Amino acid sequence: MIQREELLKDGEIFAKIPEGPLAEKWTNYKAHQKLVNPANKRKLDVIVVGTGLAGASAAASLGEMGFHVLNFCIQDSPRRAHSIAAQGGINAAKNYQNDGDSVYRLFYDTIKGGDYRAREANVYRLAEVSNSIIDQCVAQGVPFARDYGGLLDNRSFGGAQVSRTFYAKGQTGQQLLLGAYSALSRQVSKGTVSLYTRYEMLDVVIIEGRARGIIARNLVTGKIERFSAHAVVIASGGYGNTFFLSTNAMASNGSAAWQIYKKGAWFANPCYAQIHPTCIPKHGEFQSKLTLMSESLRNDGRIWVPKKKEDAEAIRAGKKKPTDIPDEDRDFYLERRYPAFGNLVPRDVASRAAKERCDAGFGVNETGLAVYLDFKYAIERLGKETVAARYGNLFQMYEKIVDDNPYETPMMIFPAIHYTMGGIWVDYELQTSIRGLFAIGEANFSDHGANRLGASALMQGLADGYFVLPYTIQNYLADQIQVPRFSTDCPEFAEAEKAINDKIERLMGIKGKRSVDSIHRELGNIMWEYVGMGRTKEGLEKAITLIADLKKVFWNDLFIPGKRNDFNVELEKALRLADFIEIGDLMARDALNREESCGGHFREEYQTEEGEALRQDDKFSYVSCWQYNGDDQEPTLLKEPLNYEFITRQTRNYKA
């Protein structure tokens, strides 16, 4: 067995969570873990795949410590990673606003927001290191928003009753990523990090049960290359593009995670995908992606649909404008249903509420799949200037896409796939079930449970990369100091490379009639219809059959023009789509198994009379960990029990 047997006890998975009180676990861990001395660090190589917040911060921090890092990204520069697109902000428990925040409260909100499906110890550690992230970013020159006194400003985000979100206009992800990129650039100049841009990892190489390198394709020349190291870190982001249309970047993909799954790393909670409530609605058949409007807009914007069906119909027919509907005929349904949190309920709750109204026939725009986000009230309260200062760039972005002015007419929004909480299973040390193989950031599953709160992705990516992995990886590497650098000539590398070459030959050789995108769109439609916001047993079973059929189409009717040893975008996309199809299948299987509703996973059979998610704690209080058994075999479901030692699980309530 390739998996680390120490993780399994009586058929259940244990995550190596340190003993002791919650608030002392991480301190105790750090006090007793093994470290690598400076002279030995120089002898050890670490591969980091990805240069987003998690990857860049990890590569930079490991480089600063003295390890030699090989850092890979598929874009032309590390600064392009999709973390750059995060708009709203990053959470931290600084309590600068004196509004009652604390590490415990951030921990509690995150656990609750995740619908009690995350690990207590991991989330507490995340909240604990959150403050150091802000300090680190400010030291790097990240220009966070400040007040006139020169101190840092905060805004509030969904799922919290305090203002703990730090921001840099509507470009917080960009500024944080550029901070990490600058730290990374410094290490490149010092020679501790070797950068490989326009390289895509296609497989991990396992030697004697340990991750020892990767096979990557040079995207410019098409050449397959081998890289060896003492440990491999996967920071390749999420798999939201399984749905074709999502807020992810065009090249964001799940292939690195999927390849390590096929080598024996467990894939955890694949069905937990986040649907973001505030995206620009779909406009046409050739649409390539969906654009997110930051959740921060819900601070000041009010969400509504018409109260009367005839008004909604008139709007859809173009006979009425939203501004024609008087206040008393507007249904501010989030404020109505959730008085305590109002427009700031967590994302899954807001998304489902929008779907409920649209399904009931109150949707606006010609498709009926949109609701309004209105700034009229904010402009009345704060003035246009203040609103422009807070959201100006987002309003401009909206106007460019939709050709409507949000200062004068309400924005139209609709939910879209945004983030995947599921991912590669990792233990407390962020090590996967394969020795020497780690996963950080969105690529792992660890901190958000069944739903991620806004402004927590940036926090988790940077926590993993700056403050967690650089410690925990040493506990592994300390045992590797006797292992000399090794050549990539060994048979394991040759075998992995051959498998990749065979796969590429096979894909190029199909010479069918279908383009990659046409098949990907079809996959997206299946996923959105049956594995999207509302899931049922019948729908999921149907999805599994449809995906199996589509897989046959893909492997029999695909057409890739051009040569394999060349810059070939269609081949890149085909390799990724081959994996998306399989990921979609596993998402459906996981959703079928989880007979409950929690966070981003909503099974229509399991809801309260009021339409709220109904968890089944007695049956499903576990992390679903899927183990690959071969292409023609069903995967095995293993379970990591979620024992809540420190807090009591409650039904999430955002009403009072």
Add this chain to the structure above:
Amino acid sequence: MDKNINIKVKVWRQAGPKAKGAFETYELKNISQGSSFLEMLDVLNEQLVNKERKEPIAFDHDCREGICGMCSLYINGHPHGPDTAVTTCQLHMRRFNDGDLITVEPWRSHAFPVIKDLVVDRRAYDKIMQAGGFISVNTGCGVDANAIPISKQAADEAMDAASCIGCGACAAACKNGSAMLFVSAKVSQLALLPQGKIEAKRRVKAMLSKMDELGFGNCTNTGACAAECPKSVSLSNIARLNREFICAKLGD
């Protein structure tokens, strides 16, 4: 109101870095004006692959929401096209009319060699950053984030400079192929903040010398860079860069 239009697109095709390139013209029918410019290229590529079984046009793009800086393209003689303050991915077809002939070229700059078709190599910008576009602080060395108050004005100005997305439009637009706007944005951001002041002199000299070494030209204050910048990075940053550079050199 958006409608459907018929257009012709004249695109630079080049098989590889050393191959000889040429323009090719393609006809497109029923393009929705609501679609983005890159979605129009997607449609064209789908047509090339599916109907003509040819290689699609290679072009760089990723986030498609104007922030990653991956998309480029010279469209009708303008980097990122005829609209102002947007990237190519945010450019919409409602900027074009029925019957238009649209010319699409890669970035035209000595320091950005063509890789294939419309894709260029922009690693030179990374190299300038590696030369000094950072504050020398290791992970874990930060003091409390509120320990150093920074005036709102300085923070806001630093943010405006920091909004650069590193797309390369400034150098591509410049008749001298200068990267001054790009360099000045980073130099300004860090020089405006107390954390960055300590090594400001070293930074400005190192970044400018790397820029020269990589084959970018000099600045002659034409202002094409700022006019074409999709993020409206201001020319005043170049003035600040020059001040910083002179002060640094006077100290030598």
